Amino acid sequence: MLQKIEGIVIRTSDYGETNKVVTIFTREKGKLAFMARGAKKPNSRLSSITQPFTHGSFLVQSGSGLGTLQQGEMLTSMRHLREDLIMSAHAAYMAELLDKSTEEKKPNPYLYELFEQSLHYLNEGYDAEILTAIFEMKMLQVIGLHPELSSCVNCGSREGRFAFSIRENGFLCHRCFEIDPYLLPLSQAAIKLLRLFYFFDLNRLGNINVKEETKKELRKAISLYYDEYSGIYLKSRKFLDQMERMQSLLNKEQEED
Template sequence: MLHKCEGYVIRTVPYGETNKIVTLYTRELGKVGVMARGAKKTNSRLSSITQPFTHGSFLFQRGQGIGTLQQGERLSSTRSIQQDIMKTAYASYLSELLDKSVEESKQDPFLFEFFHQLMSRLEDGNDPEILTAIFEIKLLPLLGYYPTLNQCANCGETEGHFHFSIRENGLLCHRCFEVDPYRFQVTPHTIRLIRVFYAFDLSRLGNISVKEQTKKEIRQVIDSYYEEYTGIFIKSKRFLRQMTSDMWNLSSSNEKET
């Protein structure tokens, strides 16, 4: 059966001397694996359309096993992502996280639209660290995790000063800090942003500016939460963290010199 779907290339794996196995995340069918025959050849009509992060319209034949990609047409440019090493690192992580988080052929038009907006914002130059944090937080319900963010996870109070507890799966108010001595002692602004990101509509994102220290606190909370609860290991994450760490150190060094 032939299918025509809008989608993104989220993973490619070489197969033999000339072929690729391509994982698409599509609006109509969810995650789909297809064989792109001859796509490793530079003169192949499938070569450019099967590059990582490509947003396109894909025509493929699908039966009992893996489908076969027949043709594709690019729908929007991701050139900025493909030509910028930092954007490429973030896009690789986001694509791999999506791949690890969704099941084969499970349709979710809302998640597709969110990922589409995410990649468009990344292409347009929005802060990739903030985009990544929003995506990671909003994926949690899909993965079956619901951190307590509107009240204290221990006593239920909604007013007070809050820290974040990985062990208690959410916020702890100042009355309950002793429940978890290893809680993250983050600022009220960090708590507020985590709450906002959890319920955020990406289409409303403007030019948001977040201090580096706040980003660092958000990153510590999210990384620890994923490590504790999800069990998802992302190969591209180590490379991304090394790059952002190098950028952080370079920025700090430049600030000291000036």
């Protein structure tokens, strides 16, 4: 049966010498995989439409097994995103996190909008590290994780200084710090941003200006939380960490010069 779907390419893998298996996260039907015959040929009409992060309208033929991608029309190329190595690495991480956190044929319009909006912001040049942190915080609910970020996880207080407790699954106020000797002390700026990223509407994102020290705090807190609770290992995270270390070294060298 032929049908038209809107979606974003999140993964491709080679199949034989000339074909690709293309995984598309769609608005209507969730995650779907299709055979794109001849897509590896440079002159194929499917070559450009099956590039990672392409937002398009696809004509597909589905059956009992793997469906077939017949043709597609590009809605957004995400060209700037693909041309920038750092932005592309962050987009690949988001796509892999989305892929590993979802099952096929499970529609989730909220998740589709979140991913599409995140890629658009990346393509427009917004801060990639902050967009990735927001995406990670939003994905927690998708994978069934619900840290307590609106009040102290122990006493319920909303007043005072806070720190992040991986073990207790949320914030602890200064009156309850002794409960977790391994709690993560964070600046109050990082605490506010963790809370904001978890709750706010991404469509309302304005100008982003976060200090490098605060970004490092966010990265550490979110990574430790994912490592402890998600059970998800992502190859793209390792690559992203390597790139961030290289960027940090370059920044230090420039400061010293």
